[in-house]
Amino acid sequence: MPYAQTIDSEFAIVGGGVAGLAMAIAFQQPNRDFILFEQATELKGIGAGFGLAANAMRALDLLGLRSEVEQIGYYLNSYHILDAHGQLLVAPDTQAISEKYQQQNFAIHRADLHLFLLSKIENQKLQLGKKAIRLVQHTDAVTLFFEDGTQHTSRFLIIADGVKSPLRQQLIPASAPRYSGYTCWRATIDNAQISLDKGTETWGKLGRFGMTPLIHNRIYWYACVNSTPNNLLYRDYTINDLWRHFGSYHAPIPAILRQTKDNDLIWNDIIDIQPLKHLAYDNILLIGDAGHATTPNMGQGACQALEDVAVLRDALTLEKNVRRAFLSFEKRRLSRTKYITDTSKRIGEIAQWDKSFPIAFRNRLMRLMPARLAQKNLNKLLSVDFMKTT
Ligand SMILES: Cc1cc2nc3c(=O)[nH]c(=O)nc-3n(C[C@H](O)[C@H](O)[C@H](O)COP(=O)(O)OP(=O)(O)OC[C@H]3O[C@@H](n4cnc5c(N)ncnc54)[C@H](O)[C@@H]3O)c2cc1C
16 A cells, blocks of 8 residues: 555544544544544434434443433333234333433434534534545555545544445445345424324334334334335335325324325335444444444444444543554444344344234233343343443
8 A cells, every 4th residue: 555645634534424423522522633524515414313222321421422412312211112003012121221221211303413413513623515435545544535526635534424335335345235124214293283202113014113202392203114125116105105004003103194294204225234344444444334334123323323432532542553443443342233233133023024923923922021031132232331342
């Protein structure tokens, strides 16, 4: 690898999602020399909601952001899994989990979290409208090439450009996203007519439907249906189609759908990436979905992005040599993120069963399952101190 001609910054971050924005804040705290590049021309905050479990709140705590995020999150004191008639299948004891790990679980609107993180970043550190299309790795630096014809050379590169990351796919060509087998609609609506006060997910033959209250009296809902990838029929689905699809599900699902406007629907196929063998590539590091995208079945994608940032900041504090700090990060993050991707994929496969007999069997098992087993995956996740994991 040749040496770079010029160096524009110490670090470059590509991608202004949860991972990239939180990383920028972490870099500001010891005042590191960095620039964050984001392809969007405006960061107005898009998407619907997501859960911030106790581990994400701990990571935010370590980054000095927890108490402010709590102000814009909805405290979730329960999250039940129901069948299509609204009968309880599993009620993980989230209160006990919160007490045990001394952190609460929250639901938050993605846009609210993004705008909050963005508000903490100095303007001159962020460059919008910068779509990275290619990188060249030098012995002492990395050069990024952007769609607008410009380039930037930094000593180190943090790739945080999400599950479809073109930069990751350039580094590791076999890391294209993989399709889960189900597609998903999401939206945020007003809660005034519905008065939802609990987070639930409903598992039925026709698909899954999740709903969670958010602050400012809003509801975030999502619906997952088995499908071939990029199904054109579903791409054109309207609220009326979804209402017909889920019309037989328990209240308030039909009412929530009736309340949603077509323009507010977000539709994506659910994808993840096969766990990678490495996250560190000499002077390049992958974080967030770019490094370990998972299906949303454990509600951990953004939580893991926040853990990444807390661990990387710690690794860079403990180890002044950045290449060695990247390797230490990889050692601390690989098996944990692999566990989540693999477990979440398996949960999704079971949750999306669509045949009556296996569903009846599954539901019976879930009802009989002791609470401690129902919480097994979450407990396994939270009982590990992610700051110490190797
Ligand atoms: C249906 C659903 C439900 C979910 N629920 C939860 C949940 O409950 N809890 C949870 O923790 N997580 C959840 N997630 C996952 C969570 O949304 C993601 O894991 C998280 O947003 C990933 O953040 P990120 O910053 O790594 O990537 P992203 O949010 O994808 O951000 C990547 C950023 O990079 C930018 N970018 C992309 N390409 C380029 C480029 N070439 N050049 C420059 N910029 C670029 C993008 O514009 C974007 O701003 C859910 C996901 C889905 C789909």
